[in-house]
Each structure stands twice: as C-alpha cells, then as structure tokens.
Amino acid sequence: MNRDILSKIEQEQMISREELEELLTTTDQELIEELYRRARATAGKYYGKEIYLRGLIEFTNYCKNNCYYCGIRCGNEKAQRYRLTMDQILSCCESGWELGFRTFVLQGGEDPYYTDERICTITKEIKKRYPDCAVTLSIGEKERASYQAYFDAGADRYLLRHETADEVHYQKLHPSQMSLAHRKECLRELKEIGYQTGCGFMVGSPGQTLDTLYEDLVFIKELQPEMVGIGPFIPHQDTPFAEEKAGTLEDTLRLLAIIRLIHPMVLLPSTTALGTIHPMGREKGILAGANVVMPNLSPVQVRDKYTLYDNKICTGEEAAECRGCLERRVAAVGYRCVTDRGDSAMCR
Template identity: 55%
Template sequence: MSVLSNLEKFETDASTNQRIITLIDKLKEVRRLEREEYLYILNNTSQKELEYLRKSADSIRLENYGTSVYMRGLIEFSNFCTRSCNYCGIRRQNQNIDRYRLDKDTILSCCEEGYNLGYRTFVLQSGEDKYFSDDIICDIVNSIKKKFPDTAVTLSIGEKSKESYQRYFDSGADRYLLRHETASRKLYEHLHPNDMSFDTRMQCLQDLKEIGYQVGCGFMVNSPTQTNEDLVEDLLFIEKLQPHMVGIGPYLSHSETPFSGLESGNLLQTITMVSLVRLILPDVLLPSTTALGTLNSKGREEALKSGANVVMPNLSPTEHREKYEIYENKICTGDEAAHCRGCIETRIIFAGYEVDMSVGHHKTRGINNGMVRS
C-alpha cells in the first residue's frame, strides 16, 4: 500500500494533537511556517503526530523522486585538520589519533573501484588540511572528471575563499557540502572556538550558491546546550537559503574533545527534523546519514522512511577508515567497498525503496542565477 493511501486513511482520536496535524498539512502545502508554529511542533509532537509527519514527508519524497535512493561513494582522504571544533574527534588538538592523507593516485583508485561497482557520484571529504592546496584539489577534481566523465564530484573540505570555490567549480566540481552545524549564533560559538566565525560560515554558503554549485548545508541534532528554539533557527535558515542538499545527523560524543562524556543525540528528534526539512524543500537531496546508523542499528532505514533519499557508503581504503573518527564507534569501518554497497542496498530494499546508482542530481540540476551544471 502506498504512503499516499496510508495518509488518506490516517485516523485521529482524542489523543491526537489536531493543531500539529493542521500545521503539518500547512507546511506540506505552503513550505513554510512561522517561528512559533515550528516551535509548537517540536515542543508538543508525540508518537502519533510523528507518524503523520513522517508519512507526509515520505509522500512528498515519493512525488518528487519516487522510491529511488541515490548512492554516493564517500572518500575520506585526509583526517588532518587545522580546526578545533569542540565536538569533533579529528580536531587538531587530538594527539591520540593516527593521521593520514591519501595521495591523488589512491583517490583515483578509490574512484575506479567505486565506478566499477556502479557509483556515479564521488564525495571527497576531509578535515581542513592545508597540505591540499587549491592546485592539488583542482588537479584531483579535474583528473576524476577526465577519467570518469559521466560522474559527479562533490567536495566537502570546509571553509575556503570564494576564489578557491570558483577554482574548484571551474575544475569540474559539481556539488559542495558545508554543514552550517547550527543557525544559532550563540550555539555556534559554543560549538566552535574563537578562531571560527559564524558570519564566515554563512558567507561561504552564499558564495557557493552564487558560483553555481549544488549546495549542501546541514546541522547536528541534540548538540550540547541545543534547544528547540535553536532547531527552529535551522528550519528558518533552510527556508531562506534553499539549499539543494541538507545533511542532518545526531550529535555523537567523542572522548578526545571538550564535550567528552556528554549525552549523544536521539533518533526520534533527528528523524523529526529530517521530515520537516523534506516538507520545507520537497525536491531536496536528503541523506540518511551514517551517524544515524551509528546511533541506532535501524537509524538509516528510519530516516529513509522519514523523507531521506541519499546514502553514502564508504569507498575509502579500509586501513584508514577507523582513523577518520569525527565521532566514536562509527559503523562500517572494516567493510570492503563491495560489501558496504551490498549491505546498504539490502537495507534500502528492506525499507521498501530501490537503489539508484545514477548521478542523481537535484531536480534543478544545479540551476543558480542562470547557470546550469550537468
């Protein structure tokens, strides 16, 4: 039975908060709510209303992308980082980590293995590693696009100047992921040291949109001191930015950070945010994150049922995967690429969806300010 049919038959009773149902229907129709309306949903949603929210989000996802779940091949090519983010295990102050860098040939080898497995998007992710100059990044991107011309390249390498972003784009990069982490200035400053700027992060996202990337932002759920008011700021920010991708994951603790020992996030609030973002942006590319799978063994499947439509299995060499430890107890670090693909494919099918190995562009194909990137 389709999700749309389920929605039509959704039954309410005296225990159902009708105002929340009305607000969900409003968001589905007009794609925005007022600040106090979002806050009311977050403060008052029970399991009954969450079920309706998830089904509403899934129905919108089916209308826009059908049952397809896009597979991206993730290559984590360096765990060196100049930053000191208070929540991240690869922060520069962590002395108990085995640092590594992949050279260009190894990255291309990962891409070749992924290509032979059917991947047509490669996500290159790293810490903010100054070793990888603009020249090196441009050469890597250009080499991938020359060797595999029918693929897309996504970069996730942090804050750069607009000139650097333009160079990567001109070299062939199609997408850029830069999680904003939180749209609350106060919380951002709590999560990051003084050498990082909330305004700079926001300006970087604007620069990426102006250049013509398919742009991804994203945020943590249940990060230390975060409130529902902070999460509302994220929703309002996403309304305004209109990104092509949004990565949403739970905060997960790491013992080698200032937040060591603090409680990690929870599944229900994270998938609530996934569903709300799907209703705000019906055609968004919305990952079911590895962090959710780490938090809960069924976390990725639950996100898929809540509006997510992207997964990113790991193509990095297995001997390095455990070293890219932004949080502890990360899943799938020992799986070979073929096994990793097979595992997530089984999960996708079991959840009621189908694997899509195509490039999987956003429906606008990156149309920004008159620019089209195929």
C-alpha cells in the same frame, strides 16, 4: 491537536516556532507517523522510490581547526593522522565506478597540504576518467577564488555544514577564531558560483535549543540549498564534549521529515551517524523522507582513523560489502538504490 498543522506546513512550505515545538515535543504517535508518511510522499513526488548512492572518500584527517565536537580536531593528539595520495583516491573512484557509484564525495579536514592546485588536479583527473560522474567536495571554508577554481576544474557540488545558524550557539561549538558569518558567506558564495550546495547541522549538539533549531530551519529556507545533511550529535572521547549526551534518533527523524516538508526538492541523506545510534537508523531515515545514502569507498586501513565521533559503523567493510549491505537494507523498506548522478530536483 488536529492534523491541520501538517497540511499548513505542507502547503506553505514554512513552519512557525510554535509548530516546530509542537512536532518535536508531541507524544501523539499518530501525528508523528502522519508526519513521516507525508514526508515520504513528498520525497516520492520528486524522487520516486529511488535512493541515490554517494561514494564517500575520506581522503585526509588532518585539520587546522579545533572544533570542540570533532574527533579530528587539530588539538586531538591521539588521532592517527593520514593523507591519501592521488593514486589512492583514484583507486577508490575506480572501484566505486565499477560498483555503480556515479557521485564521489571527497571529504576531509581543512588540511593545508591539499592546496587549491592539488584539489583542482585531483578533481580534473576524476572528471577526465569518469565524465558522467558528479564530484562533491566537502573540505571546509575557503576563499571565493578557491571555490571558483574547484568549480572550473569540474566540481559539481559542495557540502559545508553550517552546524548552527545561531551566533551564540556557534561560539559554544567552535574556538573564537572561527566565524559563523564567514561560514554563512561561504555557503552563499558557493550558491552564487553555481554549485549544488549543501548545508546542515548536528541534532542535539551541546547548547542547542528549540530556538537555535528554528534558526537553522529559517536559514535553510533562506539559503535554498540543494542538499541538507543532518545527523545526531555523537560525542567523541577525545574532545571537550566527551561527556555530553548524544542527540536522539527521534529528534533527528522528526527534523528530517520537517525539512522534507518545508524544502520538498532537497537531497536529504540518511547518515552513517543515524546508523551508528540505532541498528535501523538509516532505514528509519529513509522512512522519514531521506533519499540519499553514502557508503564508504575509503581504503579499509584508514577508515577507523576518520573518526568524527565514537563508534562509527562500517569501518571494517570493503566497498563492495558496504554497497551490498546498503542495497539490501534499502530494499527491505521498499526502496531501491539507483546508479545515477542523483542531482537535486531543483536543478531540473
């Protein structure tokens, strides 16, 4: 196969199912290296050599849902539950601001304790103290009125992984009371309200096929999100998927590069999960077109309790250690971490 496939994908910003299959199954290393090279060049066109930092604050590991892949699912009785107080959250932001973070990501399970009023109060206080920062929420499926309230309180971005765009596959990953249609509707509402919106999926999740992956890419093109978060599926020992195989580094890197080519201006994280399955995973993600990394600002004493999957890295490091480590890693592959809100090029 010649290199025309990559030129076609680049020019049309689209990929066919057959082209996806070719790129995910080929053993032609020159072709794959060219895919990564083009993905880097595309990212460079919009973001240069800059890698945006997001300060991640995992503020609650309570969750009302029972998703089969997730370590903080409500059915996991072994999970050690915690909630951060508003003062603890603000303390994380303070240390993050001093370290140069200009985006704070409040991530948690779908925890009814954090009412709309509480989320709005926390968001307003962060924006009051740090008006130049961006606040990203990642707290699951809500009603439109809730999303609007958070936005009016100052939230800038919202992350909600769709996990799979295929209905049958979705039901393999989630209990029957959860709905893919509702999840997609949430994402569309977030876009309509004006959030920089992020979707995404796990690579190698149980039951995933080439067809389901293709549906994911079609959905991304349709939604036009400002952010896409993908990472390898990693099993958690206290879930129904404990014995399932993890997703692979290679598949994840190829899909990162493909997403960069078909949706060029997207903010694309190189995830902690990538760093968990390979010592150089996050660096490899950057070299496949990613341009965001998310060091953890959560208090060290709770980090090992927010375990969506097994063997998560960086659970014992202080925020400054995380920041310094990532800066060195990013610099080693020719990029630089920047002190910036890091908005999507789609918003310029």
